[in-house]
Amino acid sequence: MESDLFRRQATWYGGRGLFATQPISKDTLLHTCPFPYASVIYRVFRKEVCGLCFAYAFDAGRNAWNIKLENGTGIWFCSEGCRDRWIRDESSEIVPAMNAAIDKLAKMAEKKQRSVAADSARIFTEIPKVESLTQDFIDEAWVIAENSAATQLPTLSEMELDTVRFVLSAILRRHAEDSGLQKTMPSPLDSWPALLELQNNELHFYRARPHALPSNLRIYAFIRRIVLTDVPALATYLATFETVHAVLARDPGNVFGMYEMNEEGDSEMLGWCMYVSASYFNHDCAPNVRKKRMGRELHFFATRDIAPGEELCTNYIDVKDTVTDRRKELAANWYFDCVCDRCKRELGATDDN
Numbered sequence: 001m002e003s004d005l006f007r008r009q010a011t012w013y014g015g016r017g018l019f020a021t022q023p024i025s026k027d028t029l030l031h032t033c034p035f036p037y038a039s040v041i042y043r044v045f046r047k048e049v050c051g052l053c054f055a056y057a058f059d060a061g062r063n064a065w066n067i068k069l070e071n072g073t074g075i076w077f078c079s080e081g082c083r084d085r086w087i088r089d090e091s092s093e094i095v096p097a098m099n100a101a102i103d104k105l106a107k108m109a110e111k112k113q114r115s116v117a118a119d120s121a122r123i124f125t126e127i128p129k130v131e132s133l134t135q136d137f138i139d140e141a142w143v144i145a146e147n148s149a150a151t152q153l154p155t156l157s158e159m160e161l162d163t164v165r166f167v168l169s170a171i172l173r174r175h176a177e178d179s180g181l182q183k184t185m186p187s188p189l190d191s192w193p194a195l196l197e198l199q200n201n202e203l204h205f206y207r208a209r210p211h212a213l214p215s216n217l218r219i220y221a222f223i224r225r226i227v228l229t230d231v232p233a234l235a236t237y238l239a240t241f242e243t244v245h246a247v248l249a250r251d252p253g254n255v256f257g258m259y260e261m262n263e264e265g266d267s268e269m270l271g272w273c274m275y276v277s278a279s280y281f282n283h284d285c286a287p288n289v290r291k292k293r294m295g296r297e298l299h300f301f302a303t304r305d306i307a308p309g310e311e312l313c314t315n316y317i318d319v320k321d322t323v324t325d326r327r328k329e330l331a332a333n334w335y336f337d338c339v340c341d342r343c344k345r346e347l348g349a350t351d352d353n
């Protein structure tokens with residue numbers, strides 16, 4: 001990573017992490033991602049969350065935002081400034097066409113539900129047994145899906161349609177990057193080649209959630225159909241399954257939930273984002289880094305003084321929970337057994353364990 005304060009290097013427990021290269025004082029701003037590479041606001045919240053800065057209407061004492069694109073569907077803004085910046089910065093012609101296509105095809109698929117289900121290849125519907133879920137099995141499933149995807153129009157759940165929007169936002173960003181349309185170029189640390197360097201977690205993910213493999217293959221088939229029929233500008237990214245697969249394989253374990261407090265004072269997830277360079281902060285149950293989302297920017301600050309050589313870690317889960325609950329959650333939703341010192345201490349473990 002290009003920073004005076006830290007560098008990316010291999011960890012003793014596997015994978016990469018970020019390590020301080022000089023003394024860092026408490027509250028130092030360590031890293032900023034100016035905007036996510038890919039993001040989605042859940043459809044149910046799209047009138048309540050600004051399409052540019054992610055401001056939540058509830059925080060401003062409102063039920064919804066009312067500023068829209070003139071020709072657009074599916075995106076609301078908290079201010080004319082955000083709308084105008086979105087038009088200036090994003091590929092504004094493609095997005096409304098894409099959103100309209102998603103809605104149209106989702107309705108078409110719903111109407112044709114029976115016949116489509118009957119025609120579908122088993123790969124799109126059958127939940128694989130955990131024992132059969134090897135990397136070879138997954139790779140083969142994608143090849144089969146690619147060979148049959150052109151004619152498929154699967155019916156998707158609301159969650160799957162949100163995932164379609166998420167993946168398409170990544171494809172759009174890649175297209176903007178490749179074609180020079182991107183007005184504010186991201187740093188190389190937040191580019192498509194950098195995204196490909198993120199840890200691929202699909203094997204752990206599908207073994208924990210076998211239904212997600214056919215679901216992701218349906219998502220791919222649906223995206224391919226949308227692009228081929230309604231968004232030809234993105235067709236090169238759908239010539240093979242690689243782009244969709246690359247995003248879906250890196251989503252689990254790398255993305256950030258978009259959380260806000262709701263009326264009841266509970267934390268509500270409004271969508272999720274992929275901030276590529278931010279994904280290199282590993283987890284620690286006694287973190288020395290805290291993250292703060294400010295609009296669509298994600299900032300990371302030191303929570304205490306940090307010595308050179310120390311790993312910079314944030315927390316992926318609520319660290320107020322007990323050691324048993326923390327480890328259960330990390331294993332279930334993040335697919336790893338935490339190696340942090342606090343866990344070791346609280347488990348009464350020795351270094352050999």
Ligand SMILES: C[S@@+](CC[C@H](N)C(=O)[O-])C[C@H]1O[C@@H](n2cnc3c(N)ncnc32)[C@H](O)[C@@H]1O
Nearest residue numbers: 015016199253254279280282283336337338339
């Ligand atoms: C968001 S990524 C962090 C970057 C990752 N280490 C890499 O090389 O790409 C999360 C992954 O890092 C590893 N990881 C993060 N914190 C960990 C911890 N406390 N104990 C063990 N593994 C951890 C796990 O493999 C996890 O799936």
